[in-house]
Amino acid sequence: MIEIRKVKLENFLSHERSEVTFSPGINVIIGHNGAGKSSIIDAIYFSLFREPVRKISLEELIRKGAKDASVELLVEVDNRSYLISRNIKGGIVDTLSELVPNKYSKTIARGAKEVNEHVYKLLGANEDVFSSTLFIGQGKIEEVFDNLSEIMEKILKLERMNKLRETNGPIHSLIKEIEGELKVIEEKKKRQKELEHGIEESKKKVEEEEKALHEKTKEKEEIEIRIKEKKEEINSIEDKRNKLISLTNQKSRYENETSNIREKLKERPLLEKKRDDLQNYIKDEEPLNEKLKAISETLTLLDQINQSDKLIQKLREELSKKKSDLEEKKKLEEKERRYRELDMRKNELEEKEKQYISKTAELRRDKIALEEKERKLKEFKDIDTSELEDKIKKIKEELEEKRRQIEGINSRKGEIEGEIKQLLNIKQNLQTFNKSNKCPVCGRDLSEHDRTRIDIEIEQKVKELSAKKLELNKEYQNINVLIRQLEQLLDRTEKELKEALRHKAQLDALKSDIQHLQDEISDLEKEVSELTPLHEEFKKVSDELKILVDYHNRYLKVSSVSEEEVARLEDELQKEVVERDRRQENLKKILKDKGLPTDKKELIALGEEIENKLKEIKKKKDELSNIQSKLAILESEESRLLNLENELKEIERQIKELNFREEDYALAKQELDELQREYTNLTTEIGRLSGEITILKTNIEKNNQELNEIKKELEKEEKLINAKKKLEKLRDVLNEKNLQAFLKNNAKSSIENNLVSILSKFDLSYRALELNFDKAGSKGKNKVSSIIVFNDKGEEVSVNALSGGERTSIALALRLAIARSLMKGAGILILDEPTVNLDEYRKRELIDIIRSSLEIVNQIILVTHDEELMEAGDYVLKLEKRGGISKVEVVSNNQQAL
Ligand SMILES: Nc1ncnc2c1ncn2[C@@H]1O[C@H](COP(=O)(O)OP(=O)(O)OP(=O)(O)O)[C@@H](O)[C@H]1O
Numbered sequence: 001m002i003e004i005r006k007v008k009l010e011n012f013l014s015h016e017r018s019e020v021t022f023s024p025g026i027n028v029i030i031g032h033n034g035a036g037k038s039s040i041i042d043a044i045y046f047s048l049f050r051e052p053v054r055k056i057s058l059e060e061l062i063r064k065g066a067k068d069a070s071v072e073l074l075v076e077v078d079n080r081s082y083l084i085s086r087n088i089k090g091g092i093v094d095t096l097s098e099l100v101p102n103k104y105s106k107t108i109a110r111g112a113k114e115v116n117e118h119v120y121k122l123l124g125a126n127e128d129v130f131s132s133t134l135f136i137g138q139g140k141i142e143e144v145f146d147n148l149s150e151i152m153e154k155i156l157k158l159e160r161m162n163k164l165r166e167t168n169g170p171i172h173s174l175i176k177e178i179e180g181e182l183k184v185i186e187e188k189k190k191r192q193k194e195l196e197h198g199i200e201e202s203k204k205k206v207e208e209e210e211k212a213l214h215e216k217t218k219e220k221e222e223i224e225i226r227i228k229e230k231k232e233e234i235n236s237i238e239d240k241r242n243k244l245i246s247l248t249n250q251k252s253r254y255e256n257e258t259s260n261i262r263e264k265l266k267e268r269p270l271l272e273k274k275r276d277d278l279q280n281y282i283k284d285e286e287p288l289n290e291k292l293k294a295i296s297e298t299l300t301l302l303d304q305i306n307q308s309d310k311l312i313q314k315l316r317e318e319l320s321k322k323k324s325d326l327e328e329k330k331k332l333e334e335k336e337r338r339y340r341e342l343d344m345r346k347n348e349l350e351e352k353e354k355q356y357i358s359k360t361a362e363l364r365r366d367k368i369a370l371e372e373k374e375r376k377l378k379e380f381k382d383i384d385t386s387e388l389e390d391k392i393k394k395i396k397e398e399l400e401e402k403r404r405q406i407e408g409i410n411s412r413k414g415e416i417e418g419e420i421k422q423l424l425n426i427k428q429n430l431q432t433f434n435k436s437n438k439c440p441v442c443g444r445d446l447s448e449h450d451r452t453r454i455d456i457e458i459e460q461k462v463k464e465l466s467a468k469k470l471e472l473n474k475e476y477q478n479i480n481v482l483i484r485q486l487e488q489l490l491d492r493t494e495k496e497l498k499e500a501l502r503h504k505a506q507l508d509a510l511k512s513d514i515q516h517l518q519d520e521i522s523d524l525e526k527e528v529s530e531l532t533p534l535h536e537e538f539k540k541v542s543d544e545l546k547i548l549v550d551y552h553n554r555y556l557k558v559s560s561v562s563e564e565e566v567a568r569l570e571d572e573l574q575k576e577v578v579e580r581d582r583r584q585e586n587l588k589k590i591l592k593d594k595g596l597p598t599d600k601k602e603l604i605a606l607g608e609e610i611e612n613k614l615k616e617i618k619k620k621k622d623e624l625s626n627i628q629s630k631l632a633i634l635e636s637e638e639s640r641l642l643n644l645e646n647e648l649k650e651i652e653r654q655i656k657e658l659n660f661r662e663e664d665y666a667l668a669k670q671e672l673d674e675l676q677r678e679y680t681n682l683t684t685e686i687g688r689l690s691g692e693i694t695i696l697k698t699n700i701e702k703n704n705q706e707l708n709e710i711k712k713e714l715e716k717e718e719k720l721i722n723a724k725k726k727l728e729k730l731r732d733v734l735n736e737k738n739l740q741a742f743l744k745n746n747a748k749s750s751i752e753n754n755l756v757s758i759l760s761k762f763d764l765s766y767r768a769l770e771l772n773f774d775k776a777g778s779k780g781k782n783k784v785s786s787i788i789v790f791n792d793k794g795e796e797v798s799v800n801a802l803s804g805g806e807r808t809s810i811a812l813a814l815r816l817a818i819a820r821s822l823m824k825g826a827g828i829l830i831l832d833e834p835t836v837n838l839d840e841y842r843k844r845e846l847i848d849i850i851r852s853s854l855e856i857v858n859q860i861i862l863v864t865h866d867e868e869l870m871e872a873g874d875y876v877l878k879l880e881k882r883g884g885i886s887k888v889e890v891v892s893n894n895q896q897a898l
Pocket of ligand 1: 013014015031032033034035036037038039040060061062063064865879
């Protein structure tokens with residue numbers, strides 16, 4: 001059973017933002033016309049069905065000036081809370097959520113369609129049922145009498161049933177569709193027969209052609225065997241033929257070769273003659289070669305003899321020279337020995353001689369230097385420096401004294417200057433700063449007189465001191481002059497002393513040098529006297545060597561000659577003479593043996609002549625060798641000819657043995673051609689038959705497939721016939737007389753029962769009622785009422801004859817009865833301005849009736865502008881419009897009282 005708890009409006013009709021809470025029992029919404037009361041129940045209706053109550057569009061529900069509107073409705077069904085949220089524009093989808101208090105909110109439906117479906121489940125009724133029964137618009141309570149038939153048709157959807165049955169309705173068109181399909185099935189049946197016949201024919205044809213194919217294949221196999229045999233036969237004939245060809249070729253090759261060889265052999269006698277001639281010609285080669293060799297030997301010997309003669313001459317000359325040198329050498333040997341002795345002694349004395357020369361030179365130099373130094377010494381004067389030294393000492397002492405005096409003058413001058421400065425300060429202080437007339441020195445008081453006196457005294461004192469300073473200056477200058485003179489004198493005297501000292505040092509050095517030279521000269525003289533005898537000997541040896549040097553040089557020239565060398569040369573000469581004699585003997589022998597001329601020129605000419613002849617012989621030998629090789633070839637050709645002749649005989653024998661005939665070969669080939677032609681024809685025939693069989697089988701398969709499909713299609717026939725029957729039956733059932741009448745009767749008795757039960761709750765004397773859903777009866781001028789009332793006596797009373805209160809009660813009861821029959825639990829009744837146009841008495845009656853309705857529904861929402869109805873409400877809400885916006889105010893809440 002549904003109960004409304006709360007509705008929230010946002011920009012909905014005249015409401016900007018309103019929240020209205022409802023209670024069980026009677027909720028009265030009161031307010032002036034246009035205050036926005038109906039807007040609240042409109043919002044409830046819109047929340048439930050997303051449809052406007054008024055005849056306006058959804059957009060028109062949005063408050064003027066706002067872009068979108070939303071409504072939230074909180075309902076309770078079987079102790080569960082649901083929140084329906086609807087929106088117009090604004091892009092938010094409608095939702096329905098279940099609210100579990102203090103826990104969560106679960107969205108059950110999203111989107112207008114889904115929400116509508118869920119509302120239907122919660123309410124147990126659709127919009128048609130609700131709007132025809134529990135939702136009663138302004139002054140429409142009794143409308144139910146006039147429209148009962150339509151209401152019932154709407155509720156029972158009889159209208160739709162009729163639509164189903166119409167000739168252009170869905171059942172009719174479905175039947176038509178099935179009929180069409182059945183017609184197609186008839187066509188298919190015809191096609192099935194055709195196909196079955198065709199398949200039968202094709203199968204027969206396949207059988208025939210397969211038989212023919214079998215025969216042809218057998219024939220083909222036989223031909224194949226015969227072709228194979230024929231080919232083998234031809235192959236063997238061809239083998240013979242090829243062999244014959246090869247033998248014939250070979251034979252002709254051999255024959256050619258034979259005739260060639262015979263041709264070549266004709267040359268042979270001529271070649272043999274030439275060979276003999278040449279052999280004869282070259283016979284002289286050997287003796288000629290020997291003679292040439294002898295000539296060459298002779299010429300060599302002649303050259304050798306000539307060379308020997310020259311060598312002998314040379315050796316003889318050399319020997320004679322060596323012998324004279326040897327004699328010279330022997331003569332000079334004594335002189336040479338003396339020369340060597342002296343030369344050796346000279347070498348020994350050489351070092352001492354060098355010392356002697358150097359020492360004597362040194363002695364000479366020292367003596368010259370000594371003479372020079374002694375001369376210089378005589379020139380030097382003797383100087384005494386002590387006098388000068390004393391003079392310098394005295395000048396320095398005097399200078400010291402004068403400098404001390406200067407220092408004293410300077411210190412005295414400083415003292416005087418200090419005093420003057422002091423005095424001038426005192427004087428200045430007296431004149432400028434001392435205003436207290438105090439003595440700047442002792443601090444005593446000073447009179448003007450004192451001041452003047454002091455001033456004069458200071459003046460006096462300064463003058464005295466200045467004069468003293470002047471005197472000191474003069475004295476200072478005088479002493480300074482003396483100091484400068486003394487310094488100059490000191491400088492001069494010191495220079496004199498320095499010069500004297502330098503002179504003295506030179507003299508000392510000279511004396512020391514002289515002494516040194518004297519010592520050196522004495523040493524050198526001693527050394528020279530020791531070296532003098534050796535020097536004398538050296539001179540003597542040198543002189544003698546000068547005399548001997550020529551002998552020595554002559555000796556050197558012949559010194560290399562020895563007795564052995566002379567003997568060797570003599571031996572060599574002897575041997576060469578023997579060799580030359582031997583060669584001459586040899587030459588004589590050859591000339592005599594070979595009969596050669598003795599003259600060398602003649603010999604050479606003869607040699608050249610023999611060489612030319614040998615060259616000629618060489619050429620002839622080459623020619624001979626060429627002819628001999630040709631003859632050798634001809635010999636081998638001759639043996640080849642013999643072989644060839646044998647081979648030819650063998651080939652002829654083999655040809656004969658082959659026994660090949662060309663006409664046999666041609667016949668066999670012709671037979672093979674015929675067989676192959678036959679084979680080709682059979683292959684074509686077999687191919688044709690196979691092709692035809694394949695096509696026939698494919699067709700059979702295709703037709704079988706089509707046949708199967710048709711059979712499947714035909715299986716539908718029975719179903720289609722059944723469906724058609726069912727549809728015809730349905731059309732029949734949906735007939736007003738059948739199902740519609742049944743539904744109406746069912747509803748009628750249920751509603752009548754409920755109506756009687758509800759009316760019993762109302763205070764009415766009528767107990768029995770009868771509903772009339774007959775449409776025809778409600779039309780026309782003499783309108784037959786849709787409800788017939790029976791009084792206590794059982795008399796029929798027309799509704800129109802009843803009092804207003806009775807009619808309202810019955811109308812309300814009828815609505816509640818219909819709702820109860822069709823809804824699981826009718827929990828709510830909504831009435832908009834139910835008392836319009838009612839007088840006071842009727843209003844009271846209505847209030848009672850409404851109150852009585854609470855026995856049927858839990859909650860009643862009543863919209864009214866009639867303040868009298870406030871007292872009927874358990875919960876009163878007042879609506880007001882402020883600034884064009886509707887505002888809600890709770891006026892009373894009798895909840896507790898209830
Ligand atoms: N879209 C809208 N925006 C704002 N106001 C609207 C809109 N549509 C209608 N109205 C106004 O809202 C007001 C409230 O109408 P509603 O039907 O709720 O009033 P009521 O209180 O039921 O009045 P009555 O007793 O005359 O039926 C009216 O004045 C109406 O003209």
